[in-house]
Amino acid sequence: MKKITVAGGGVVGMSCALSLQAAGHDVTVIDPGPIGEGASWASCGCIAVGEIVPLSQPGMLMKVPGWLINPKAPLSLRPSSALRLLPWFTRFTLNSLPSRMRAIAADLATLTFASTADFKTQLQDIGAPDLLIERPVIKLFDNDHDKATMGAAFGLARELGCKIDDISGQDAHDMDPAIAPNFQHASILHDWSFVTDPVLLIQKLQQTFLQRGGRCISQAVTNFKREDQRVMAVLCTDGTEIQTDEVVIAAGVASKRLGKILNVPLQMEGLMGYATLLGDSNSDLKHTVFYPSGGFGITPYSCGLAVAGTIEFAGENAAPDWRRADVLVERAQRVLPGLCTDQRERRMGRRPFTPDTRPVIGRTPRLKNVIFATGHGQLGLTLGATTGRIVSDIVAGVPSEEDISMFSPSRFDPAHRDPALRL
Template sequence: MLAPAPRKVTIIGAGIVGLATALTLQSEGHDVTLIDPRPPGSATSFGNAGAIVSGGVVPTATPGLWKRVPTMLLDPMSPLRIRWSYLPRLAPWLIRFLDSGREHNALRISRELSTLTAGCLEAHHRLADLAGARHILKPVGWLKVYRDEDAYAGTAYDRGLMDLAGVSYQHLEADELHQLEPGISRDFTVGLFQPDAAFVSTPYALSQALFSAFTERGGVFHQEAVRRFDFGDDGQPSAVVTTHAIHPLDTLVIAAGAWSKELARQLGSTVSLDTERGYHLSFARTEAGPVLNRPTVFGGPQFVLSPMADGIRLNAGVELAGLDAEPDFTRIKALVPLARKCLPGLSGEITREWMGYRPSTPDSKPVIGRSPVHANVLYAFGHGHMGLGLSAITGRLIADLVAGRESRIQLAPFAVDRF
C-alpha cells in the first residue's frame, strides 16, 4: 500500500493526546505543528495517577448512580462535588450524564469503550518505541483493594462489564494481596488485580520524551493561544490565528482537552463537554517510607495512591465547577489522615498541591473523528479519566483518518455530533 501524501497538519493542544498524535503523524511523514499556550505536558497530563489501564471499560455513570447522587453531594467526604453556582451551566451535561447510566446505555458505552482500551497498551508500546521511551512504561498492573468480601461484592456490576469485554483480572485473597503490596494496611483483605496494565511513574517525563522526539525530527511547537480561524474560499479552515501569528494549515486537529469545546464551536460543532476537576497531593519520598509498587485504588474512600518518582501521589475526587473557579483543596486534604491509615508510614510532608481539568463527555467516551462540517478538521479530545491510557490509540486513529485508510475501530460511537 502506498504511503499517504504528506500533509501540513496543525494540532491545537500539546497535552498527552496532542503529543501522541503529533509524533504518530510525524512518523508517517507529515509536517506537524503543535500549538498550545502552555508548555507541553504541563496541564492535565501532568497530574494523573500514571495508569494505563487496558481494562478501563466501566463508564463513570452506571445504573443506580442517580439514586446516590443526592447523598454524595451532601457528604463532605464524597468523591463527587458540584459548585452550586455552576449548576445552571452544568445542568444539560449532568442530565445527559445521568441518562448514560441507564442499563442499556451503560452496556453499550462499555462495549464501545472496549474497542479503544483493548489495543491501548500495545499502541503505547509502539509510541514509546518511536520516542526511545519504552523504559518509562512499567508493566506492574492496576490494583483495587477492599476491606472485606462485602465491599468487594459491590464491584459485581463492574466485573460483569469486564467479563463481557474479556478483560483479564484476578481476585486476590489477603495473603496474595499483601505479597503483592506489603506496605498496604492489613485492614484491606481483598484485591482486584488487572495484570495487563502499565504504570508511568512520571507522566510529565513521558510527555517530554514524546515532545523531544517530535522536535528532534523537525516538529514545530508554538507556545501561543489560539484566537480564531481563517477560512478559505472553499469554506474550510485555512489558518490558525494566534496571539502571535497566523499559521497556515492543510489539516487541523483539535486536541485541546477541556479547552476544546470553544474551538469546536468556532468550527461549527456543538459538543457536550465539561471538566471533571481532579486534585492531587504529593508526599515526599523517604527511606523509611512505605513500599508501594503500583497505582492502587482504595475502595470505600475512592482515592488512588501512586508511587511516583518524586514521592507518593494521592489522587482523589471529581469536582464539577468549570474552568474558571478557584481550586478548593478542602476535600483532598481531609483525606490525608485516612491515606496514612491505608498506607502506614506515608510521609507527613506534602510537597505539591495540584488541580487539573479532565475533559469529560457525559457518556465517558472521547470525541475522535472527522468534523461533520469541515473535511479537513479532526477531533481528538474528551478522554476524561483516561487521557493517558487512550492517548496513543487516539494518535493512531487520527493518523488513519489523515491517511484515508480504514481503521479496525469503528469511530461512529465517538463522533462529535452524537449528543
C-alpha cells in the same frame, strides 16, 4: 506532505503530532502550556485497559446525592455550577441504563484493548521504554458492601475480556507488604500498567517531536480563518497566523470552546481532578493501588508517591479547592500505614468528560479538514498513543483498525447526528 496544525500539547495532542510527523507531514503544535501540566499530571498515570465501564454506573449514581452535599466526597458539585451543568448531568445519568452501559463499555474496549501495544510502540519510538511498568493494579475493599458496589462493573469488564482476580485483603498485603493487612477484600486488575512519571512522558514526546523538526508555539488558539467548509489558517493570541491543510483539535477542556468557534457543538465538561505528589513518603509501594470507597488511587512514581482522585464539577475558570487534595492524603494513610506526608506538591487537572464517557475522535461534516481528538476523560494517558495512530489514519484516508463511528463529534450535533449515535 500536508501542513497540519494540532491545537493541544497534552498527551493526546503530542501523540497525534508524533504520529502525523512519522507519516511525513509538517506538523505544528499550539498550546498555551506549560507542557506536561495538563490533565495527566494530576492522575495515577495508569494505562487503564479495563477502565471501560462508564462513570454513570448505577452503583456510583446511588451515592451521588450524598456526595454532592459533602465537599470532601469523591464526587462534588460547586453550587455555582449546578444550573449550568444540569443538561450535561441529565444525559450522563441516562447513560446508566444497562443497555447503554454495555454499549459504551464495548465501544471503549475497542480502544483500550489496543492501548498497551500502541503505548509500548510509542515508548520504543521515543527511546523511553522504561517509562512503563507492566505490573497489575490492586483495588482494595473494606467489607462486603464496598466490594458489592463494584460487582456490576467488574462483571461487565470480565464479560468483555478483562482479567480480574478476586483475592483477600491479606493476599493483597502479601503481594505488596506496603499495603495495610486489614482490608477484607481485594481484586487484581491484570490488564493495567502504569508509567513512572507522566510529566516526563509528555516532555519526552515533545522533545522527540522537536528533534524531528516539529514546531511548538506557546500560545492559545483564538480563532480560525475559513473558506467554505475548510479551515485555511489558525490564529493565535499574539496574532500569529498559521496556514494549514488540516487541523486537529486535541486541546482537552479547551476543545469545547474551539468547537463553538467552529460551530461544532461538543457536550463536554472539564471535571477537576486532584493529586498530591509525596516526595519522601516512607513507603515501598510497588503497585498502583485504588481505594474506591475513598475515591483515589496511589501510584509509586520515580519522583515520589502520587495520591490522586476525586471528581469536582466546577466552572472552567474555577480556582482549585485544595482541601480535596489534602483529604485524599489523609485517607491514603488508611491504605499505607506509616505514610509520611510532609513533602507535598499539590496538582490539579481538568479532565474533559462527555456525558457518554466516550472520547470524541473523527471528522465533522461541518468542516472538511478538521479532526477532533478530545474528550478522553480519565483515559487520556491510556488512549493517547492509540488516538494518535487513528488520527494519522484519518488524515491518510485509510480505515483504522477500530470502528470509530461511535466516537464521532456528530453525535452532539442535531443537524448531522446519526440516529444510531446515542448519548
